[in-house]
Amino acid sequence: MNMVQAINSALALEMEKDPSVVLLGEDVGLDGGVFRVTDGLQKRFGPARVIDTPLAEGGIIGMAIGMAINGLRPVAEIQFMGFSYLTMNQLISHASRMRNRTRGRLTVPLVMRMPYGAGVKALEHHSESTESLYVQIPGLKVVVPSTPLEAKGLLTAAIRDPDPVIFLEPTRSYRMLKEEVPDGEYVLPIGKARMVQEGKDVTVIGWGAMMVQIQKAVDEAVEKGISCEVIDMRTLSPMDSASVIESVKRTGRAVVVQEAPKTCGVGAEIVARINEKALLSLQSPVMRVTGPDIVVPLPKGEDYYYVTPERILAEIERTVSF
């Protein structure tokens, strides 16, 4: 399956299993979503459970909050991350804090799915990677799969999660990768990173679409005699700090890769955590490979922005030879 199919499969299975699961969003029903992620689901589960909405991102999440409070498990699709900023008031002022401010009386088990990221030569506002905005909000969870298998397992867990989950789908990986994904139920835990490969010289940490770039870089690093350990974060909030710390303590070096602009990205948080808990194991500064602090350029200039395997490899080499 590719990632689109894996997500569709997770949605269908959860809807089958739990009548309280509903989908809502712009074009998710009849059209099956602009990326066809929800293709066929309205036909199968009916328009009352796969709900086409008017164009209002804040209204979609506000409605999903009400649904979640009153016993449903809404999975809302925001068409692109670049349109998600209208949901911020609902997420910050309500979804993320309902459990706390009612001391557990009311809860908001919703999922907000959206495609994110550059590298697909898309229109303006369709290429952002602003996950750190969401990671900064206490009370939300932020999950980013990097493969079809992860997408299925993590989305299933997100739908079953008792708290609001922001689920980021790397647009670039929607149809690029294919792998064996079980047709039946498949669940992966939220809050746990994945050890992609073990290595001894340097730990390379990433998530989402960057895992493809990282894999290319570390494969080349092997040719140069550098053994890389690779961690796919999978969940950015709550962050699996322990896996990162444990790895960096062994390798003594780390490179954090993020697609987003450099300043105050999630990568900075990971570096800070390494400094707090593994500083004395370090043999070189922890480096970041990130997008620059600029607006993602339109397609003609996108390559100036996008993190490439070459950039990652260069930083790995600098770190190892420090």
Add this chain to the structure above:
Amino acid sequence: MLIDDFNPLEGKMLQILKTDGTVVDELDPHLDDSELIMAYKTMVLARVADEKAVKLQRQGRLGAYPPCKGQEAAQIGPAMAMRKDDWFVWSFRELAGLLQHGVPLVNQYLYWMGNEMGSHYPDDVRALPSSVPVGSQLSHAVGISYAAKLRGEDTVSVAFFGDGGSSEGDFHEAANFAGVYQSSVVFICQNNQYAISFPRKSQTRSPTIAQKAISYGFPGILVDGNDILAMYAAAKEAVDRARSGLGPTLIEAYTYRLGDHTTSDDATRYRLESELSEWMQKDPLDRFNRYLENKGIWNDDLENAAVKEAQELVEKAVSEAENYPRPNVEDVFSYMYADMSPDLVEQMEKVKAEQAARKGV
């Protein structure tokens, strides 16, 4: 139907109880004497409780508080039209309506005194916590109603907001969604004439807020918000319509905030004394009191007894709220998620250790 007879585009406003305490007979909702007396007693309790909250704030015993004085009828009328299992969705100035819907007074004092347990309502009370970001609660009512319908419940959500909130995009989105999905929602706009200092006439060029409903494909009605009978009758019709699947209604309650926006505000900076005294003459409690007296079911003795009873209930709630233990460290950490992450546990332990060290000194 009232919504047919009182079209806001024709400049009509529903009034049943006139300021002199007499009733427009053909519109009388014919509540039982006991229901009328209960409603009045709740209004008295709300008034006493509200004035007490302001006093407590002045004494430093309660935080900033948005008084609801003057809006009791606009809130209690609709709440009387609700069933116990209907959802009360509110903004932040709805002490009176919340009381009528069953949110205990002690919860309300606890909240304004700064304890989240104030919003932990009893299990059988269906109400959201306050929504201070103006207007943002309205779409929740649409979602709650959608969920109710899907789950086979015939419950209604009644969503309160203000004239200021009607300018927020959230109002537009929620009203539009409610129209599209024919939601079982009743929107109650308490037009109390000011959004802090900003007057109603500057908020929108629309002659009424009620008429905005028409553009979303459902009825709106302008109601004298200081008339408990009119507010009840309009809300009852709207709630019944919503429950029977006929969709949403917008009720504009034409009222006035007799107090400041909050205890931090000074309304004399933007309102004329003459305007205030004019609205004092339209006090919803006085009007209802006159009606009950004319009807021969209320008198000074009963009034004094009701005030005394209210004062006792208020004192009891205040004392309970003031003696309620303040949150401990676990309380502020452990409700962020169903389960705390290891990082959050670590942060909590740090705060706990700081607290312990402080106590040690």
